[in-house]
Amino acid sequence: GAGVSQSPRYKVAKRGQDVALRCDPISGHVSLFWYQQALGQGPEFLTYFQNEAQLDKSGLPSDRFFAERPEGSVSTLKIQRTQQEDSAVYLCASSLRARLDGELFFGEGSRLTVL
Amino acid sequence: TQLLEQSPQFLSIQEGENLTVYCNSSSVFSSLQWYRQEPGEGPVLLVTVVTGGEVKKLKRLTFQFGDARKDSSLHITAAQPGDTGLYLCAGALGGNNAGNMLTFGGGTRLMVKP
Numbered sequence: 001g002a003g004v005s006q007s008p009r010y011k012v013a014k015r016g017q018d019v020a021l022r023c024d025p026i027s028g029h030v031s032l033f034w035y036q037q038a039l040g041q042g043p044e045f046l047t048y049f050q051n052e053a054q055l056d057k058s059g060l061p062s063d064r065f066f067a068e069r070p071e072g073s074v075s076t077l078k079i080q081r082t083q084q085e086d087s088a089v090y091l092c093a094s095s096l097r098a099r100l101d102g103e104l105f106f107g108e109g110s111r112l113t114v115l
Numbered sequence: 116t117q118l119l120e121q122s123p124q125f126l127s128i129q130e131g132e133n134l135t136v137y138c139n140s141s142s143v144f145s146s147l148q149w150y151r152q153e154p155g156e157g158p159v160l161l162v163t164v165v166t167g168g169e170v171k172k173l174k175r176l177t178f179q180f181g182d183a184r185k186d187s188s189l190h191i192t193a194a195q196p197g198d199t200g201l202y203l204c205a206g207a208l209g210g211n212n213a214g215n216m217l218t219f220g221g222g223t224r225l226m227v228k229p
Contacts, residue, residue, distance in 0.1 A: 004157070035219075042121075042203050042219035043158070056216065091157055100216045101146055101207035106157025 002026070004107035006092050012113045013082045021077045021110045023092030031095040033104065034067055034077050036088045043091055049075060050098050082114045118142060119206055119220035127226045131193055136223040138204035139186045145207050147187050148217065149178055152201040161189075194227045201225075 005024040013019050025032050031050055035043035036059075045059040051072035060067070064083075069075040079086055089111045093104040122137045138147070146165045150158035162171050164180035164187065171178045175198075177190040191198055201224050205217040 040222075040224065042117075042205075042222045045216060045218070048216070093157070103148070103160050103163065104150075104158070104205075104217070106159070108155065108157050 004092055004094055004105050006090075006107035006110050008110055009108065010111050010113075012115065014115055015083060016081050018078065018080045019082055019112060021079075021090050021092075021112070023075045023077070023094075023107060025073065025075070025092070025094030026096075026105055027073075029094035029096050029105070030098045031100070031102065032069055032075050033093045033095070034075070035091040035093065036061075037091055037109070038088050046077070046090075048100065079112075082112075084114050087112055087114045117221055118218045119204055121202075121204060121220035121223050123223060124221065125224050125226075127228065128194055130195055130227055130229050132227075133190070133192050134194060134225070135188055135190045136202055136225070137186065137188050138206075138220055140206065141185065142206075142208060143184050145184075145215070147180055147184075147204060147206045149187070149189055150203040150205065152203060152222075153199075158201075158203055191225075194225075196227045196229050199225060199227050 007022045034046040037043045047067045048056040049069040064080045066078045089109040091109045093106045095102040148163045149161045152158040162178045167184045168182045169180045175192045179188045201222045203222045205219045208215045
């Protein structure tokens with residue numbers, strides 16, 4: 001498709017399980033961002049990739065969160081030993097250029113519920 | 116305290132009414148974007164403003180960037196049910212050639228009743 005694709009759309013995990021969320025950005029987009037959005041709130045920055053390089057991971061809330069983009073296209077956000085406070089929508093966005101403030105094209109998000 | 120404060124947090128109005136939502140900060144931004152997010156979807160860019168005092172119009176939506184580039188407003192004329200959604204502002208602090216990371220406000224949730 002022409003847009004940013006995320007999977008799964010919905011994930012229910014038991015506390016302590018590991019989860020992996022996938023993002024397929026728009027082809028050719030250099031920048032890729034992951035955000036966490038709590039219910040009724042604005043997106044909070046997690047991490048940023050420029051091609052395959054993770055240039056900023058300052059927003060990752062703990063060392064249980066890990067993201068990669070090994071070939072500069074598809075990205076995976078992994079959360080280990082999930083906790084209830086990890087429940088949120090995880091949004092992926094891509095942007096054409098190697099700029100931090102360009103237009104963001106968002107996917108529909110992956111809604112994670114940790115029981 | 117969030118870098119960008121949006122107000123009101125919630126707004127419920129009747130079709131045909133006008134409304135204004137605000138995005139305020141004590142920081143100066145090199146650019147500011149407005150997004151609309153519908154339930155179950157990702158945010159979609161509406162506009163980017165970069166110059167202090169700039170006004171941009173998009174059909175019934177009017178966006179203004181404050182003269183000091185610390186605040187912005189979105190005015191909707193004759194609101195329609197299709198305008199319902201979460202309106203988010205996102206600012207980039209002034210900085211280097213690669214730009215600075217966008218920071219999002221908490222959003223204004225708008226409901227327009229028919």
